Amino acid sequence: MRRPPPRRRYEPPLSTTRLPIPLSLKEKDITIVVDAMGGDFAPGVVVQGALEAVTESSGRVSVILVGRQKAIESELAKLAPGGAEAKIAGTLRVVDAGEVIEMNDAPNAALKTKKNSSIAVGLSLHREGKADAFVSAGNTGAVLSASTLMLGRIKGIGRPTIGALFPTARHTPCLLLDAGANVDCRARHLYEFALMGSAYVAAMFGTRHPSVGLLSIGEEDTKGNEVTLEAFKLLKEGPLHFVGNVEGRDILKGAVDVVVCDGFVGNILLKFGESIPSFLKAKFVRYASRGPREKLVALLARAGLRSVMQEMDYQEAGGVPLLGVNGVSIIGHGGSSARAIKNMIFLAEKTVLQNVNGKIQDSLHTSRQGRE
């Protein structure tokens, strides 16, 4: 087992640093390394999002932007002239990484050939303890593979997982995992997802004893496919607040805090869910085209609809956590805006501060004790 990266205390200035490191940098500050080349609109929106995050956090968070230095600094120059530059001095630094893993590169092949990619360099900084977390809106498969390889897995976890937050009719979201990291799963992987998801929700949202449901095609214990039927037994015997099988309708209803499924089902559901806002928009546009009365109603409805849709917007949530690795790695949507990048950075900060990994380890310990 690889040791978890130590929490950052003191670090010598990075050789590639251009902006001065201020002496006032406190030990409790959190440093997030951000893949400046990740995402469809990189590096522009990433740099902007990082700048917004450090500005908004007033020095609480510092960011290391990793990627093609010239491109990043050209974006910084555009965004931070004069006073702004001074304001962020020391809280935003740049580390050069000459290669870029493109969105459509085959993850594992790219990681082998592009040793100096922004993803690899960024994760190295995190592993070496120079940063507390890594954030990327780049190639999901590459971030996932590289995080698992470079940070290592938490002892007792067979498969790290990506979670996705679904909005619900209640006040709290529903964490669904796996959302696409593990296509073909065994029962014990689903059990691990439940354990990690439960620890995450408890740590991040303060939910006590989060309820966990196993996604299936009927509430009865006997409903499911081969894998879920076996996972049902494991979950029933485990220490979690397992409520049994849940159905597709229970996610948006918010019937449980955590829903587990394999990454094939989870990824399809995630993308289906993400398509709801544009579907509704198309339908409203068509409705509005029926006549002047409908046009007026649609126009008036727009504000309400936009507000409701906001909750379904991945830009708001920022990214999804990769759970089960020895570190904090946040994976964002390829289409992330500056706002999404900013929110990902704050999500990373909270994940570090809430010690999610420590809580996953505690939960694994409890689970092992129960079996002994």
Next chain:
Amino acid sequence: MRRPPPRRRYEPPLSTTRLPIPLSLKEKDITIVVDAMGGDFAPGVVVQGALEAVTESSGRVSVILVGRQKAIESELAKLAPGGAEAKIAGTLRVVDAGEVIEMNDAPNAALKTKKNSSIAVGLSLHREGKADAFVSAGNTGAVLSASTLMLGRIKGIGRPTIGALFPTARHTPCLLLDAGANVDCRARHLYEFALMGSAYVAAMFGTRHPSVGLLSIGEEDTKGNEVTLEAFKLLKEGPLHFVGNVEGRDILKGAVDVVVCDGFVGNILLKFGESIPSFLKAKFVRYASRGPREKLVALLARAGLRSVMQEMDYQEAGGVPLLGVNGVSIIGHGGSSARAIKNMIFLAEKTVLQNVNGKIQDSLHTSRQGRE
């Protein structure tokens, strides 16, 4: 192979018939046998829906209601006093079946112990050619099993399937199958679903060469789980208009006419989709509670939202077709209203008139020829 039930030409009056069979009953009329005991609100709403169907069709469709005769006739008496009764004379008949398979009965066990159930009796009438189609909003598993057992499978079809229509941003819906009939599938089953779905869409919506997508977690040919990767090859070699892998977001987008997946994924998606309207409603209610301005916006938006939501409402579509059996069996939602029952009856009528099964057989023939 069991022969498909002959199209109804002449039939002697059923012994249990109370209302007189009119002499004017034409050969081209369609008779639908309806499970009067099926659904959460049976027999009340079923009888009402059947009455509405025969009334609205002005004699084009006649219905045989199967179930507990007294209960059905008591509902008929409530609904059709005086003139209405005369109006429907002969187009609505009752056949007694003393037993009821409840919604929560185990399908196969119930079919064995309740030989005289409304589902079994109704399907017998269809098999014997006394009706052209069978419609039920009852226990889905029982209707599925009984239809497969009693009507038999179309030669060349390993697994009959249930399809579900999803609304899309385009004008035409997207047919997703399997929607829950077959939990664990092999590649060749997915291939069959594609074949049947394509024939259904062509016959029912007049779509020429319907496009078919394989539901997966990425558009690339190499993305998927073990089963879908194998199905991809079969579909690529087959005669259908196969466009490759599609993702969760492509369903509501209407990227393809037909989407195939196993019944585990399909059922979860179907139920997730069905939960969208009530989720949005809950969100709008919360939005409205923010203040008087929001309340007004929500109030005005209601008409538009209702109109948009209508397309997502299973009551509109009525039921889903069970494809691959030697007959026409339409399965409805347990919560079906009278309107849903009426729409199911019209769906059954259209399925018969469009000769969907004949088109599935043609498609199987083409597929076999391609492989020879």
